[in-house]
Amino acid sequence: MRMLCTVDRSMAAAGGSVFISVGPPRMPKPSRRVAGAVAFALDESGSMDKPFAPGEPVRRHVTKRGMAAAAAALDKDTVVTVVRFATRAQVVYRGTAGELAARPDLAVEAHVGGATNFEAALLTCAGELRDHPGTRRILLFTDGEPTDGAAPEELAELGSRLAAEGIHIDALGIGEESRDSLLSGLVGDTGQTAHATATSSDAADFQRMCQELVQWGRESYVQGGRIFLAVHPDWRVGTVLRTHPQERMLSGCAAPARGGGTLVSLPLGAFGGNRWRPAFVVELIAPPTPRPSRQIVKAQGVILMSGEEQSLDGSSAEDIRIQVVPDDANSVYLQHDPMLARLVEGVRLADEVDQLVSQMPAGQEAGVYEEGLTRARKRGMSGLAHDFQDALQALGEGNHAADVQSATRARAARARTEVADLLGETKVRAPHHRTADDMRGK
Structure with missing residues (x-):
């Protein structure tokens, strides 16, 4: 079975970030259904x-x-x-x-x-x-x-x-x-x-x-499972974000792999087909110097369905064959999809605002949400801006600050994308041809 894994960014400078989205493929419903x-x-x-x-x-x-x-x-x-x-x-x-x-x-x-x-x-x-x-x-x-x-x-x-x-x-x-x-x-x-x-x-x-x-x-009819990402030793793993069923930063998912590199283990939980699947975004940080062209990440996994383990093999998925291309500008060229970086940026902003609200003396929480609203609007994050606006309105109506904070946290975590869009299943992917300007980093 093909593991779905897509790539973000047309160009990542040495030491810069590349974002990949990962999730299980659509799983057919079992012929013998077991009630949950x-x-x-x-x-x-x-x-x-x-x-x-x-x-x-x-x-x-x-x-x-x-x-x-x-x-x-x-x-x-x-x-x-x-x-x-x-x-x-x-x-x-x-x-x-x-x-x-x-x-x-x-x-x-x-x-x-x-x-x-x-x-x-x-x-x-x-x-x-x-x-x-x-x-x-x-x-x-x-x-x-x-x-x-x-x-x-x-x-x-x-x-x-x-x-x-x-x-x-x-x-x-x-x-x-x-x-x-x-x-x-x-x-x-x-x-x-x-x-x-x-x-x-x-x-x-x-x-x-x-x-x-x-x-x-x-x-849900898949009982659980995991996706494993093997990352090349030249690359480091940064942020790991679960986007479905809710957006949430994950910690403790990355560990040194045998033989070098990093192994990222992503828990799937119980899930179903189509839109009811988990999905993740993983940040990969490019090496400080260019390397020869090579595959830098490989995705595989396992699920438990109807009491039986099934393997998910992503080794043949063309989307995960990310190439590192040496050139005069020391740049890495990859397919561009800005949605992935923006997802991570939005969750980081929501977490930052939440932490600042937790540190504010009573009565000063509104200023933090106002700043968050301004930043979200400037970055075109309309959903998050709406959440911060709701928080300001609730505070203005006299609601308890802790109550407002918990509601804002939960709302900001809701998934704002479709799984199929995130994994590139519905996107038409035009061939990427490197030009002379590309090779010079323009």
């Missing part, structure tokens, strides 16, 4: 008895409606478990998505009470999912942060261990006490987050948020 499994983990701590927003029902009731909407968005035969948790966790429903969507009261409300123990919730959900033969996901609903059980860094490690087992986590935070930065660490490299601010508008929109968050799981 989803576990809903519902926060039952005391704060869930607070109104979602002034004049709105309590958070517990809004979350119950969101759970029913999420169940309705899944295939009817999806295996569903509902776990309610606070200090401890309790399974209150086992059945199918179709049954739960029709009768959400089947998930009997159990006021387990006490502190907020994410660890107990996740371990209980994992125990329910572990033996299921299809794709497996946990959807966590919470309006706080852990006050019992594992600490945030330990929860991130737990999330990674579960992902390695093929159990992937998505999380939806509610209000200012639920931090998207914590939930992002929890869901790791294969999950997604969303955030609902404590406002009437988000209370009205909550069911749609829940439906969108489970859509990836609904479309």
